[in-house]
Every structure is written in C-alpha cells, then in structure tokens.
Amino acid sequence: MTNTLSEARRAELDTVAARADAAAAPYAATAPGERAAALVAVAGTLAAHAAELVALGMAETGLTEARLNGELTRTAVQLRLFADVVRDGGYLDARIDAADGDFVLGARPDVRRVLTALGPVVNFAASNFPFAFSVAGGDTAAALAAGCPVILKGHSGHPRLGARTAELVAAALDGAGMPDGTFQFILGQQEGVAILQDPRVRAGSFTGSIPAGRLLADIAAARPAPIPFFGELGSLNPVFVTPAAIAERGAAIAAGYVASVAGSAGQLCTKPGFVFVPAGHGLAAALSDAAESVAPHRLLNPRIAAGFGARRAEIFQTPGVSVLAEGELNEDQDGQGWATVTIVSVSAETLRAQRERLLEEAFGPLSILVEYPADADLAGLVAELFEGNLTATVHIGAGEDSAELRELVRVLSGHAGRVLFDGWPTGVAVTPAMQHGGPWPATTNDSSTSVGTAAISRFLRGVAYQGTPQALLPAPLQDANPWNVPQSFAPAGQSRSWGSAS
Amino acid sequence: MTNTLSEARRAELDTVAARADAAAAPYAATAPGERAAALVAVAGTLAAHAAELVALGMAETGLTEARLNGELTRTAVQLRLFADVVRDGGYLDARIDAADGDFVLGARPDVRRVLTALGPVVNFAASNFPFAFSVAGGDTAAALAAGCPVILKGHSGHPRLGARTAELVAAALDGAGMPDGTFQFILGQQEGVAILQDPRVRAGSFTGSIPAGRLLADIAAARPAPIPFFGELGSLNPVFVTPAAIAERGAAIAAGYVASVAGSAGQLCTKPGFVFVPAGHGLAAALSDAAESVAPHRLLNPRIAAGFGARRAEIFQTPGVSVLAEGELNEDQDGQGWATVTIVSVSAETLRAQRERLLEEAFGPLSILVEYPADADLAGLVAELFEGNLTATVHIGAGEDSAELRELVRVLSGHAGRVLFDGWPTGVAVTPAMQHGGPWPATTNDSSTSVGTAAISRFLRGVAYQGTPQALLPAPLQDANPWNVPQSFAPAGQSRSWGSAS
Structure with a gap:
C-alpha cells in the first residue's frame, strides 16, 4: 500500500502518536474509581446528546431512529458495564505466590503477577454500527477500561457523527481529569495505516470486511515490532x-x-x-x-x-x-x-x-x-x-x-x-459471558471477544514482580490491597503432595 | 523460504497433521481427571527414565548432570502443576449469565461462556533446555493441559534425546488412554515449517533466536488462515x-x-x-x-x-x-x-x-x-x-x-x-504467578507467558452458548457442574442500578 500522505499530515499524525504515548503512563496509573468515573462520564455525555447524535447518524447512515436510539443506549450501557469491571478489579487477575522455602524445585521467591495496560491502541470504526462499534464503541470502552489511550480512526461513512462523538468523548474524559491525549480521533485510510505502523502504538482493533481486515492484520504483523491486531471480519452465520x-x-x-x-x-x-x-x-x-x-x-x-x-x-x-x-x-x-x-x-x-x-x-x-x-x-x-x-x-x-x-x-x-x-444470531447481548469472535475469517485473532466484558483482556499483558518490597509493588499486588481487588494466593507447601513422586 | 521436501516426506507430514486433527476432538473431550492423570503419567515416565535421559542429554548438549537432573525434575513438576490446573478447572473461566427479562437493553438470554482447546499445536523445541523447553516442556504441558494435541518439532542439537523422550511421552499418553495422535514428534527445519503451514494446525510456539522466531511468526501470520504464534526470543535482561x-x-x-x-x-x-x-x-x-x-x-x-x-x-x-x-x-x-x-x-x-x-x-x-x-x-x-x-x-x-x-x-x-x-533473573520459578514473556523482541506475542500455569490460556479460545438446553451444554457450563469447576455467575437484575441513567 503506497502511502501518499503529505509531510504536514505526517507531522500531525506524529503529534497524535506522541500525545497518546505521553498519556499512556499517567492514564494507566489512574485509580479504578477515577477511571470508572471517566467511563461513566462518557456514557452520560452520549445520553445527554442523544437527540443530536441520532439525527446525525440517521442522515449519514440511513439507519432508523429506533435502531440508532437503541444502539446509543447500548453504547452507553457498554461503558457502564466496563466501569463496573474496572471497579471490581477481577480483570487484573492478581496472583500472589508466597515465598516457599520447601518448594520441590528449590526455594521459591515471592512472585506476584498482574495484568497491565498494553499502551496506545488504534481502533478502526465500523460502517454499520456508528455508535456501538465506532467512536465510543466496544473496543474503545474495553481499551479505556484496560488503561490504554485510544486513537480512533473514524469511518468515512459517518465522518460528522464520528467527529462530533469524539469531541464529546474527549471532553468527558478531560472533565473527569483524565490525561491529555487519552482519546484522539483521526480520519482517513492512509492515516489509519500510518498510526497502525507507528512504534508507539501497541495494539489495533477493527470491525469490517475480510479484505480490509486482512490488509491491516498483515500490516500489524509485518511491523518491525509486531503488535496484536483484533479484526472482526465477515461471517456467514x-x-x-x-x-x-x-x-x-x-x-x-x-x-x-x-x-x-x-x-x-x-x-x-x-x-x-x-x-x-x-x-x-x-x-x-x-x-x-x-x-x-x-x-x-x-x-x-x-x-x-x-x-x-x-x-x-x-x-x-x-x-x-x-x-x-x-x-x-x-x-x-x-x-x-x-x-x-x-x-x-x-x-x-x-x-x-x-x-x-x-x-x-x-x-x-x-x-x-x-x-x-x-x-x-x-x-x-x-x-x-x-x-x-x-x-x-x-x-x-x-x-x-x-x-x-x-x-x-x-x-x-x-x-x-x-x-x-431456538433464536436468531442478530442482537448480541453485552454481558460477562458473551463471546463475539470466532476462528478465521470471522476474526483475525480468536484469543478474545469484541463484545462483552471479557474483551478487556485483549488490551492487557502480564507482568510479574519478584521479591519486591511492598512500597514498590503496584496497588493490586500489595498485601494491603488498597484497591480491594480479588487476589488469588498460592500458599507455601503446595508442592509437598506431588514433589516427592517426580 | 524454499521448501525442498520430497513427495514422500510431505506425505508423512500430511499423515502427522491428519493424526493430530483426528485426535483433536476426542482429546479435547477427555474429562479433567483423565487428562490430569495422563499428564502425571508423562511426569512419572520422565522420572522413571531420568538416568537414561540425562545421560543422553549430557552427551548431546554438554550440560552438566546436576543441571540436567534439576531440569528433568522441573519438567516433571511442570506437568504435575498443569495436572492440578486441569483438575481445578478455573482456567476454563466458566461464566454463566442468567436470562434477564429486565435487562436494560431488552430481555437478555441465558448466555454461558467457556474456554476451549484451539486444536493441534506445533511446538518448536529449544537448544538450551533439552527437557524444560523441549519435548515434554512447558508449552507441551500447557497445550496438553488445554486439550490440544501436540506436534513437537525436535531440536537438531539433541535429536536422540528428543526422539527418546517423545517415545516415552507418547507411550505414557497411550497408556493413560489418550487418543492416538495426541503427541507426535518430527525433526527437520523444513518439516517444522510445513507443519506450521498446515491448515489443521491451530497454533505454534517456539523458544529460540530472534531471527528464527521472527521467520516462523511471519509464516504463521501469512497463512491463508493466520494462527497465533508464541515465540520466546532474545533478551538482554x-x-x-x-x-x-x-x-x-x-x-x-x-x-x-x-x-x-x-x-x-x-x-x-x-x-x-x-x-x-x-x-x-x-x-x-x-x-x-x-x-x-x-x-x-x-x-x-x-x-x-x-x-x-x-x-x-x-x-x-x-x-x-x-x-x-x-x-x-x-x-x-x-x-x-x-x-x-x-x-x-x-x-x-x-x-x-x-x-x-x-x-x-x-x-x-x-x-x-x-x-x-x-x-x-x-x-x-x-x-x-x-x-x-x-x-x-x-x-x-x-x-x-x-x-x-x-x-x-x-x-x-x-x-x-x-x-x-535483589536477586538474579536466571532460574524461573514455575508457579501460578510467573510471567515469562515480554514485549517484542523478548517474544513475538506478549499476550501470555511461556512459564507458569497461566501459560494454558495461550492454547484456548472462548465459545459462548446461548439459550442452550442443559443436556447439550459442555460439562463446565451445566447447572449440575459435573466437573465441579469454578463458575462465575451474573444474576438477573444487575443492570437496574445503571440502566436508568443512560
């Protein structure tokens, strides 16, 4: 794909990536209550501007008022659900292995593991869901919940709605005290590709056709530093x-x-x-x-x-x-x-x-x-x-x-x-148990879901801390558990039952 | 990479892939107790043949007897740990959403989600860990625990040890009643590439150099149906x-x-x-x-x-x-x-x-x-x-x-x-909280770990069942919970608190 972006446009995109990169650390460090409140603020602003947004959507997509109203509600609900997920903290999968002097392989250190934000994510909006799979849609909600700044590539089918929604989302996040650059909006195919190729961007997601999704997945895989790319493509159902x-x-x-x-x-x-x-x-x-x-x-x-x-x-x-x-x-x-x-x-x-x-x-x-x-x-x-x-x-x-x-x-x-x-596949519930994915070509990457709260995992990676002083541990791994997240413990002595037999 | 495999060799590899494919469904269907017992049987056979295997390893790798004895114990312990993981069933992440007539987005069906085996996996053995990252090593243990048949591509640095270990592993699995084709062993670079490209293979894993890992990751990504590839590559530490x-x-x-x-x-x-x-x-x-x-x-x-x-x-x-x-x-x-x-x-x-x-x-x-x-x-x-x-x-x-x-x-x-x-990075504990991975170029895919029990997730994908009669649900999702696995429930009525505000 030949890229014919002007020098000036490239400079603008460089600034976008730099802002997302600068936001990554402070945004990932926000406490669960703050981040959840920010997601709820985004939900609130969508609801407050429903009439304006739905009218824009009707004009740009031809979808009906009833459908778009329902979709906007769904989009706000998604954000609220992810706010609950953030507050709960179970998604962090906090694991604490006690030090174990008797471990069968020799003394085991204190090891603790938590899932942490990948960094800036680029989401490509869909044509057919101008709310639920677009600017403030499922992947945006999941990435923001995970602690990742989002660069949203708007769809050419609803550019005005996209820009207006993005303006509202960015203002809500700003109003909730989130760092500058937590959410940004761009338009243009070549612009999307350039951002996907930027080394500061750490994951991509997409909803659209098989050819476009494959093209972008191949670009993500061919980067000097490859990144995960979650494309939700076609399906015969x-x-x-x-x-x-x-x-x-x-x-x-x-x-x-x-x-x-x-x-x-x-x-x-x-x-x-x-x-x-x-x-x-x-x-x-x-x-x-x-x-x-x-x-x-x-x-x-x-x-x-x-x-x-x-x-x-x-x-x-x-x-x-x-x-x-x-x-x-x-x-x-x-x-x-x-x-x-x-x-x-x-x-x-x-x-x-x-x-x-x-x-x-x-x-x-x-x-x-x-x-x-x-x-x-x-x-x-x-x-x-x-x-x-x-x-x-x-x-x-x-x-x-x-x-x-x-x-x-x-x-x-x-x-x-x-x-x-005994039902029909259209209408995908947004719930903890939903799976919206599937083997190729339904998706480019079947390791997660693009609908439902399990989607947060696609924007996370594990980090273990070994022998770390309490004061230097991330909050979810501290004994004092200041965020009150679920922690699973592996106590000492567990290997006694099977160690001798090996 | 030009492939110069003979017609006869290609036919042999086709048989390998076909056997793995045929084993996939019956092996994935094994009950937790059976599969755990099979992993323990593999651990047992390694321990029982320790003297023979360690002697082979010393001759082929130059590693010391003490180191190889320790590594063999570690390898057996890994298998036992994964047997515990299989018996526990928490890795299945079974989620059950109750049907909810009051759900804010309209009546919500009964939706249940479980993680399920990806299918046949090809593991590429490492030069430097002839036990722990080779034939019966971490990725093999994780894939077998997940319910995936394994095709093991042995390393040219220890081919006799590899073949002998593979013989023991296959016999132990067979003795434990696992399906024919659950574990197979191949040698040869081009053979490994051919298997990685076979449409019946659903994931790859590798431990080795950056150039070789990148080559294989690119092959996996370029397949007509791309598959996940988990390469653990170089690190400066x-x-x-x-x-x-x-x-x-x-x-x-x-x-x-x-x-x-x-x-x-x-x-x-x-x-x-x-x-x-x-x-x-x-x-x-x-x-x-x-x-x-x-x-x-x-x-x-x-x-x-x-x-x-x-x-x-x-x-x-x-x-x-x-x-x-x-x-x-x-x-x-x-x-x-x-x-x-x-x-x-x-x-x-x-x-x-x-x-x-x-x-x-x-x-x-x-x-x-x-x-x-x-x-x-x-x-x-x-x-x-x-x-x-x-x-x-x-x-x-x-x-x-x-x-x-x-x-x-x-x-x-x-x-x-x-x-x-306050320690040294060599010596990686095999525990629930271990993370052995990292951003590129430490790995080709940082979404999981190659050491520790969390590694099982790399060989799984989610499947949701909606409105499904109890008799047709997989065991971990049934109300009767015959495998006694952890199930997380989302009861009806949860959306009442935030639904009205959107």
Missing part, C-alpha cells in the same frame, strides 16, 4: 433447523428468520446468511409473505449498495438457485440504495457444487435457505463447507436430543464463537 | 544496582552476578546481559576473581560456540570497552567450544554511543558491566536504550525508596515481563 422444530413452530421460525434478515437492512455481521431446513419444510409461502411485507430500507452508503447489488446478482445467476422472495434494490435520486428482503433457496447438493459462488457473505438483506434431505449428515456438511464464523444457530424441538445433534453442536462450537439455540 | 546496594552487600552482588552469568555457560534466555552499577563501585577485583574461578563449560554445539566467539570478538573490538575478566573460548578435538566467564565494562556514555554494536544478546557466558555517573537518569536510559525484555532486575538497599527508583521500576515494568529485586 449458518442456522440449522430440525424437522421437529419445523413441526412445532414452523410459522414462528419463518417470521423470526425474515425479521433477523430484515433488521438494519441485513447489514449486520451476525445476519443469518445460510439457513438449513429439511426438504419439504413447507415454509416457502410464509417466508415469501413475510419478506414481501418488509418496507424498503436505505443501505448504509452507495458503495455498500453497489456491493450488495453485485453479490445479489451473482447469487441469482448461480445454477440451482430458486428465488423465494425476490426483493428489490433501487437507487434514489441521491444515489443511495434502498432494499427489501431477498430470500433464495438451494438444495444442500447445489450448495456443495456451487460453494465457490455461494459461500460468501452478502452484506445486506439477503439470505439463502438450504434444503437438506432426511438422511443429511449436517455435522459433516459444516466441516466440509464452513470456515470460522461469529455465530452458529440450531433450532430444535422441545427436549430433542440425539447423537447426530450432539455431533452437530460439537462441530459448530469448533467453527463459531457463539452457538445459540 | 538489564540489571540496575544502586549505590546503597553496593554499600550494603557489594561482594555478594559480585559473586551472585558471576554465578548467574556462569550457570549453564550463560546459555540462558534470562542471563543478565547488562549490569548497571554506579561509577566507583569498587567491584572490579571481586568480579574478576570470581570469573577466573569458573571452570570451562562446554557450549551446546559448535554453531552456538562460533556465534558466541564472533559476538565476544565484536564486543572486545568496540571502542571504550574494558576487559574486567577476559575468560576463554577454546575448541576441543571434537570441534566443541569450551568457555569460561567474560566480563567487560563500559561507561553508560559508551553504551549509548556504541548501542548498535553492544545492545545485542551474547548467547554464552559474557556480560557487560555498565558504569553510570551519580547523576544518571536510569529510567531515561532504559527508555532510550532498551526494547522488550524477559526480565529486568533492581538491586536496592534495605528500605530504599525514592521518586527516581519508582520511576525506574515503572519504566522497567513497561519493558519486561518480570521485574525482580
């Missing part, structure tokens, strides 16, 4: 419906399916892209009726509309594809695309034969119904057809259980970050 | 001694320093490479006497001896370097190098001026004493001169404390995985 589930609640499944594909015009990384149903399911009319009742929704921007149009055309032209609900895709006078829901169907055999053309994400309101024969080996199909996914879904009958079902669930858990039952 | 420490116990520090450099002929990744002492320290005679009393020790192999000789010559020829203890490096009739301890001294000013020549690891019994002036800014020197390190050490006087010392400790904790006081 397969869904499997058993005959018993169809028999019990076929109509509800059809309605839920179409609603999940229609929401936000299908521009969600968890949209169910492939729904496997038994041949003879009898849902065609219900699906087609439900799809046709969906009103047109503007797509995020003309580039996404064009991409969706091309993908949809390619699917229509693939041999063996039947159209259940054709849907529409029209351009308005401003060049924006408006779409309704498209559902096509194929046999499992066709999907296998046409995998090169069909097994790719369609970013927009389109989904493929896959009809499988009664004797299908669904677990085998998953292993054969699918790479990593963010989600995998199973609809079963009440109390249904079988060796085949267990094998399907096992294989799906190897291919996805979240396996869910 | 700076040590800082205050005037108060010298005044209190200068002689003991001199003796400890030389012993730490001499042990295993300095062929340890934690050898103190740069020891900063105040000008006028008065330790020259004690250091030189201690160094001259060290008997010659064979270096691991002729290649390492040649590398050490070249590095030592380069240091001798650098302007401003004074020789405190010249030491010796001689070749025996078999072409093996034998060395005693070399200590040279430079001023801090010379180190800054000659950083390009001096700031590089000397893998062998050589260390550089750096004399700093009374007004030196040690924290500033660290920030200016050092990249990431495995360790950083501080020797202080009893009760010593100052703003400068605190700043030094803070900067060192940003540059190293372990900060230790």
Whole structure:
C-alpha cells in the first residue's frame, strides 16, 4: 500500500502518536474509581446528546431512529458495564505466590503477577454500527477500561457523527481529569495505516470486511515490532433447523428468520446468511409473505449498495438457485440504495457444487435457505463447507436430543464463537459471558471477544514482580490491597503432595 | 523460504497433521481427571527414565548432570502443576449469565461462556533446555493441559534425546488412554515449517533466536488462515544496582552476578546481559576473581560456540570497552567450544554511543558491566536504550525508596515481563504467578507467558452458548457442574442500578 500522505499530515499524525504515548503512563496509573468515573462520564455525555447524535447518524447512515436510539443506549450501557469491571478489579487477575522455602524445585521467591495496560491502541470504526462499534464503541470502552489511550480512526461513512462523538468523548474524559491525549480521533485510510505502523502504538482493533481486515492484520504483523491486531471480519452465520422444530413452530421460525434478515437492512455481521431446513419444510409461502411485507430500507452508503447489488446478482445467476422472495434494490435520486428482503433457496447438493459462488457473505438483506434431505449428515456438511464464523444457530424441538445433534453442536462450537439455540444470531447481548469472535475469517485473532466484558483482556499483558518490597509493588499486588481487588494466593507447601513422586 | 521436501516426506507430514486433527476432538473431550492423570503419567515416565535421559542429554548438549537432573525434575513438576490446573478447572473461566427479562437493553438470554482447546499445536523445541523447553516442556504441558494435541518439532542439537523422550511421552499418553495422535514428534527445519503451514494446525510456539522466531511468526501470520504464534526470543535482561546496594552487600552482588552469568555457560534466555552499577563501585577485583574461578563449560554445539566467539570478538573490538575478566573460548578435538566467564565494562556514555554494536544478546557466558555517573537518569536510559525484555532486575538497599527508583521500576515494568529485586533473573520459578514473556523482541506475542500455569490460556479460545438446553451444554457450563469447576455467575437484575441513567 503506497502511502501518499503529505509531510504536514505526517507531522500531525506524529503529534497524535506522541500525545497518546505521553498519556499512556499517567492514564494507566489512574485509580479504578477515577477511571470508572471517566467511563461513566462518557456514557452520560452520549445520553445527554442523544437527540443530536441520532439525527446525525440517521442522515449519514440511513439507519432508523429506533435502531440508532437503541444502539446509543447500548453504547452507553457498554461503558457502564466496563466501569463496573474496572471497579471490581477481577480483570487484573492478581496472583500472589508466597515465598516457599520447601518448594520441590528449590526455594521459591515471592512472585506476584498482574495484568497491565498494553499502551496506545488504534481502533478502526465500523460502517454499520456508528455508535456501538465506532467512536465510543466496544473496543474503545474495553481499551479505556484496560488503561490504554485510544486513537480512533473514524469511518468515512459517518465522518460528522464520528467527529462530533469524539469531541464529546474527549471532553468527558478531560472533565473527569483524565490525561491529555487519552482519546484522539483521526480520519482517513492512509492515516489509519500510518498510526497502525507507528512504534508507539501497541495494539489495533477493527470491525469490517475480510479484505480490509486482512490488509491491516498483515500490516500489524509485518511491523518491525509486531503488535496484536483484533479484526472482526465477515461471517456467514449458518442456522440449522430440525424437522421437529419445523413441526412445532414452523410459522414462528419463518417470521423470526425474515425479521433477523430484515433488521438494519441485513447489514449486520451476525445476519443469518445460510439457513438449513429439511426438504419439504413447507415454509416457502410464509417466508415469501413475510419478506414481501418488509418496507424498503436505505443501505448504509452507495458503495455498500453497489456491493450488495453485485453479490445479489451473482447469487441469482448461480445454477440451482430458486428465488423465494425476490426483493428489490433501487437507487434514489441521491444515489443511495434502498432494499427489501431477498430470500433464495438451494438444495444442500447445489450448495456443495456451487460453494465457490455461494459461500460468501452478502452484506445486506439477503439470505439463502438450504434444503437438506432426511438422511443429511449436517455435522459433516459444516466441516466440509464452513470456515470460522461469529455465530452458529440450531433450532430444535422441545427436549430433542440425539447423537447426530450432539455431533452437530460439537462441530459448530469448533467453527463459531457463539452457538445459540431456538433464536436468531442478530442482537448480541453485552454481558460477562458473551463471546463475539470466532476462528478465521470471522476474526483475525480468536484469543478474545469484541463484545462483552471479557474483551478487556485483549488490551492487557502480564507482568510479574519478584521479591519486591511492598512500597514498590503496584496497588493490586500489595498485601494491603488498597484497591480491594480479588487476589488469588498460592500458599507455601503446595508442592509437598506431588514433589516427592517426580 | 524454499521448501525442498520430497513427495514422500510431505506425505508423512500430511499423515502427522491428519493424526493430530483426528485426535483433536476426542482429546479435547477427555474429562479433567483423565487428562490430569495422563499428564502425571508423562511426569512419572520422565522420572522413571531420568538416568537414561540425562545421560543422553549430557552427551548431546554438554550440560552438566546436576543441571540436567534439576531440569528433568522441573519438567516433571511442570506437568504435575498443569495436572492440578486441569483438575481445578478455573482456567476454563466458566461464566454463566442468567436470562434477564429486565435487562436494560431488552430481555437478555441465558448466555454461558467457556474456554476451549484451539486444536493441534506445533511446538518448536529449544537448544538450551533439552527437557524444560523441549519435548515434554512447558508449552507441551500447557497445550496438553488445554486439550490440544501436540506436534513437537525436535531440536537438531539433541535429536536422540528428543526422539527418546517423545517415545516415552507418547507411550505414557497411550497408556493413560489418550487418543492416538495426541503427541507426535518430527525433526527437520523444513518439516517444522510445513507443519506450521498446515491448515489443521491451530497454533505454534517456539523458544529460540530472534531471527528464527521472527521467520516462523511471519509464516504463521501469512497463512491463508493466520494462527497465533508464541515465540520466546532474545533478551538482554538489564540489571540496575544502586549505590546503597553496593554499600550494603557489594561482594555478594559480585559473586551472585558471576554465578548467574556462569550457570549453564550463560546459555540462558534470562542471563543478565547488562549490569548497571554506579561509577566507583569498587567491584572490579571481586568480579574478576570470581570469573577466573569458573571452570570451562562446554557450549551446546559448535554453531552456538562460533556465534558466541564472533559476538565476544565484536564486543572486545568496540571502542571504550574494558576487559574486567577476559575468560576463554577454546575448541576441543571434537570441534566443541569450551568457555569460561567474560566480563567487560563500559561507561553508560559508551553504551549509548556504541548501542548498535553492544545492545545485542551474547548467547554464552559474557556480560557487560555498565558504569553510570551519580547523576544518571536510569529510567531515561532504559527508555532510550532498551526494547522488550524477559526480565529486568533492581538491586536496592534495605528500605530504599525514592521518586527516581519508582520511576525506574515503572519504566522497567513497561519493558519486561518480570521485574525482580535483589536477586538474579536466571532460574524461573514455575508457579501460578510467573510471567515469562515480554514485549517484542523478548517474544513475538506478549499476550501470555511461556512459564507458569497461566501459560494454558495461550492454547484456548472462548465459545459462548446461548439459550442452550442443559443436556447439550459442555460439562463446565451445566447447572449440575459435573466437573465441579469454578463458575462465575451474573444474576438477573444487575443492570437496574445503571440502566436508568443512560
């Protein structure tokens, strides 16, 4: 990637990196109460400016007021949840090994370990979540909670909203007494790459397409000093419906399916892209009726509309594809695309034969119904057809259980970050147990999650202190435990039980 | 890197990967008690064959009987510690969020998350720890504990020991009922690369040099499906001694320093490479006497001896370097190098001026004493001169404390995985709180540790289950908790306190 940034722009970016670097130590040193209060202040300012921000978002993205209001609330809630995580301190994983003169390998020193902030992080905002995966979104909340300054690369699809949100976030952090440079905002692809390559930046995160995510992951890995890069990329989100589930609640499944594909015009990384149903399911009319009742929704921007149009055309032209609900895709006078829901169907055999053309994400309101024969080996199909996914879904009958079902669930858990039952994958709960990740190409790095409080770990690394005077230990490792964080202890004498046998 | 493996060799490696892949599901499904018993069986077989293995190790590496006996015990203890970790189950980080109809973002489903095995792992054995960082070493113990099959790429410096250890490990696992293919052994650089590139392999780990580690990390990152690669590479391990420490116990520090450099002929990744002492320290005679009393020790192999000789010559020829203890490096009739301890001294000013020549690891019994002036800014020197390190050490006087010392400790904790006081960095305790890692180039990936029980996390990824019937949940997430693992709960109603304010 040739970088054509001007000297002046490079100097500006150098200042951005220098400010983040200067903020790293004082920000990481903030006490839990202070840092939590700062996160709550950011949540508060978002809520206080909701009307202004949602209006900007509607104009720039075409998403609905209800959706954007919900997303803004979610974004504020995320920040509050992370404030709770910071106050609790369990995320520090504080471990204290007592000195042990009797240790089987010889006298063991006093060793204590805590997780600590990585340093400045660059987050790349997403097109499709202008709040929850953008300026003040999940990765920003997790990085700020971890004690890392954030440089936010705004998305070109909502630059004004991004800049305004960033202004509010920076002011809230400043008002809460956080160091200058704790949060900064930049725009521009080349600018994002330059910051990702800056040696002062210690991690990157991203939500977007597979090609862009791979490009950035490769840049992060190729640096003179490589850094972790957490890209959340594409996902096909397969869904499997058993005959018993169809028999019990076929109509509800059809309605839920179409609603999940229609929401936000299908521009969600968890949209169910492939729904496997038994041949003879009898849902065609219900699906087609439900799809046709969906009103047109503007797509995020003309580039996404064009991409969706091309993908949809390619699917229509693939041999063996039947159209259940054709849907529409029209351009308005401003060049924006408006779409309704498209559902096509194929046999499992066709999907296998046409995998090169069909097994790719369609970013927009389109989904493929896959009809499988009664004797299908669904677990085998998953292993054969699918790479990593963010989600995998199973609809079963009440109390249904079988060796085949267990094998399907096992294989799906190897291919996805979240396996869910009798629901739809869109709508990701922000909770301690959420996992939003998955093997490549769902993510570039499957060691953590980008939604839920476990996400804080991606911006931390361990440091051990050995034989350290109490006064020189970080607060979470001191015997006096001034921050009152959970500490786990390994007392002396533990090796007695197994030492002799080795 | 051009791969010139024969068709037949490629077919053999394909079988290795296929066996590991086939073992992945059944091995990951083993119950904690079974898997722990298998690890203990491996520990037991190592102990039972200690005499044979240590004799092989002495012949192939030149390390002493005492050192190798200690290392074998350590290796067995590591396996036993990980067996305890497996039985405890806390590493699974089982989280259960209750369904919550009142959740501020709308009804929250039942979500449960557990960490699960990544799949087959390739471990590259180290030259300098033929037991503890090789066939049955730390990464193997961690991967097996995590539920991942291991393909072990043996080191060319101890191929017979590697093959024999691998035979014992595989037999012990087999005897404990673990699946065929749970542990396999290969030799050869190109073979290692081919396995690292195999799509069925899901993670890599390595202990060795910066160039080799970087090469492998780049290969892992460039795969069509990138995988995590944990390389533990080089380290300079700076040590800082205050005037108060010298005044209190200068002689003991001199003796400890030389012993730490001499042990295993300095062929340890934690050898103190740069020891900063105040000008006028008065330790020259004690250091030189201690160094001259060290008997010659064979270096691991002729290649390492040649590398050490070249590095030592380069240091001798650098302007401003004074020789405190010249030491010796001689070749025996078999072409093996034998060395005693070399200590040279430079001023801090010379180190800054000659950083390009001096700031590089000397893998062998050589260390550089750096004399700093009374007004030196040690924290500033660290920030200016050092990249990431495995360790950083501080020797202080009893009760010593100052703003400068605190700043030094803070900067060192940003540059190293372990900060230790009043001791020497060689000898890494295997405990829950140990951190053996550090920012690049100490490691290729600083998100975990390669020593201590926290290492298990590098071979795990999170999977969430949503709305899942009890019978289809993995054991650690079931309400009945049949494995009796720690589960953390997020009850319903938690969002009431902050939901209203957003």
